[in-house]
Amino acid sequence: MKRVLIISDNPTLVAGFREIIAQPEYSSYKFDYRCSKGSEENLSKAVGEPVSSIKVKTDWQELVVNYNLIISLHCKQLFPAELVQAVHCVNVHPGLNPYNRGWFPQVFSILNGLPTGATIHEIDEELDHGNIIAQQEVENQVWDTSIDIYNRVLHTELELLKEHLPKILVREYETFEPSEEGNLNLKKDFDELCELDLAKSQSIGDTIDLLRALTHGEYQNAYFTDPKTGKKVYVSIRLESKE
Numbered sequence: 001m002k003r004v005l006i007i008s009d010n011p012t013l014v015a016g017f018r019e020i021i022a023q024p025e026y027s028s029y030k031f032d033y034r035c036s037k038g039s040e041e042n043l044s045k046a047v048g049e050p051v052s053s054i055k056v057k058t059d060w061q062e063l064v065v066n067y068n069l070i071i072s073l074h075c076k077q078l079f080p081a082e083l084v085q086a087v088h089c090v091n092v093h094p095g096l097n098p099y100n101r102g103w104f105p106q107v108f109s110i111l112n113g114l115p116t117g118a119t120i121h122e123i124d125e126e127l128d129h130g131n132i133i134a135q136q137e138v139e140n141q142v143w144d145t146s147i148d149i150y151n152r153v154l155h156t157e158l159e160l161l162k163e164h165l166p167k168i169l170v171r172e173y174e175t176f177e178p179s180e181e182g183n184l185n186l187k188k189d190f191d192e193l194c195e196l197d198l199a200k201s202q203s204i205g206d207t208i209d210l211l212r213a214l215t216h217g218e219y220q221n222a223y224f225t226d227p228k229t230g231k232k233v234y235v236s237i238r239l240e241s242k243e
């Protein structure tokens with residue numbers, strides 16, 4: 001039986017993945033699961049059995065010995081060169097490479113107008129960078145907040161997996177190189193966006209875009225500090241489109 005390792009920090013994606021692999025065509029594969037430190041509880045719930053964490057930067061040798069294929073479903077760690085050179089590693093990424101690679105792609109797409117979507121690609125030594133196996137753009141309407149686009153992206157990632165997983169498992173697929181290097185956003189770029197400067201002048205359009213980029217369900221992202229009390233005040237936006 002061929003063993004495949006799934007490394008993930010995203011329980012929703014793992015739950016969707018497990019529905020896909022429940023199909024009989026995957027019965028000759030054994031899927032193992034690992035996660036990053038801190039994700040154990042949520043991942044164990046999604047998988048239905050205990051999932052332990054692994055630090056790929058230091059413990060990659062254990063993976064090289066045991067697996068020929070590793071699939072990252074939103075694993076928050078960067079795979080080291082030693083691992084990606086020795087094992088076929090594939091990433092499912094919630095963005096349309098090479099645009100807004102890295103952290104929370106749809107947030108930055110709302111702000112810079114670059115397209116967003118889902119990408120399945122081979123992992124190389126750089127973040128969200130390797131050759132592309134499959135990708136699909138998703139809609140980004142002016143009334144969408146981050147979560148609206150993100151939900152479309154998650155759905156698209158699973159649709160792409162449904163279609164391409166059989167070929168990935170036997171490594172029989174074509175790839176193409178990203179058209180350009182693109183751009184990369186890090187967690188600190190997101191954190192910087194969240195602090196609103198009350199004295200800043202900008203257009204209403206830009207302000208709405210900033211707030212819809214930072215509105216994601218229950219997450220408290222955008223905030224300003226009340227000059228009188230020193231309290232942090234969180235801000236989100238509600239948009240509704242009508243025919």
Ligand code: 0FX
Binds near residue numbers: 010075094102106221
């Ligand atoms: O799992 P994931 O959807 O993906 C993230 C990165 O965006 C992705 O590029 C990377 N490959 C992957 C390993 O990690 O992240 P999440 O579940 O933490 O967040 C999902 C969305 O929730 C995010 O796109 C924006 C929103 N969010 C998340 C956090 C933690 C917020 O709006 N505020 C937050 O504080």
